[in-house]
Amino acid sequence: MPPTLLIVDDDPDVLKAAAATLARAAERVDTATSPDGLAAQAHLYDAVLLDMNFAAGARDGMVGLDSLDRLHEADPALSVVLMTTFGGVALAVEALKRGAADFVLKPWRNEALVEAMAAASALTAERRASGAALNLDDMERRAIVRALSLYEGNVSHAAVALGLTRPALYRRMERHGL
Template sequence: MIDDKPEVHQAVALALEPWVLRVESAASPDAVPPLMAAGRYDCALLDMNFAAGERSGREGMTALDMIKAADPTLAVILMTAFGAVSLAVESLKRGASDFLLKPWRNEVLVAAVQEAARRTGTARAGTSLDALERSAIAGALDRHDGNITQAAVALGLSRPALYRRMAKHGL
């Protein structure tokens, strides 16, 4: 869950408590890279606007792109209080799985999260181990700006092992 308002974090956590194992929260799209590197999630909830007075959804779209680059199988639900049909359409074209307006009804939020988690599971079940390995390596290289040593450490590999796997996947 990435949203700049602590009360939204609390409301989401309370609504989802009976249905999910845990909800991790962050207040800014700047948290996307470390969150994606730290864990594998079943679903992401993402606000569209983080700056006061901003209504374009630009920050949310950028964060959506970062999430999908790190894990293309992860279903992302975008949320905003300032929704427009064009923003919803654009977010879906860029890979979001759903779009919710704030304030939401809890049953709608729960249903959206359950469906997003199901989509993530289905996408991951259809993904081969080679594709997952390639994605993990590409993500590590991207997060470390192409630094082989840092990417190898992050992946728990030696540099020669990372070079072999990069060659295998054409990276």
């Protein structure tokens, strides 16, 4: 089955070009202009293409690296491909150390981008199928995040969906840092 992909970049032209390139190899391609709030939606995607800089003049990639960390906290199996215009060897190495599936420089070759995202999607599927990087705490956290997302942050409805009381859900949210 073709993957569901997310592209995150603050440049609308990059979003449009990447979405057009990846649309032929995906079931659905969503876009976002900011990494804010992505962790709550991580479970909805098979792979994420994430820019590393979101402020004018920024070149250090810290926003992208921090977003990568948050996405992996939310879904350890999710593969993230980082991209930037200002890439260096040190930044690519740091991205891979933090768990990025791949690192793409802008401008990209369309075939290489499609291949990178296909490989990332396959890796996510493999991880999810084998249960790699998942333990009971991770599964509980993901279930809570998903319920809160489905019910748009309404704790009462999320608690009912999870079979918990509101106080029990609040305790578990606190334990997971939510």
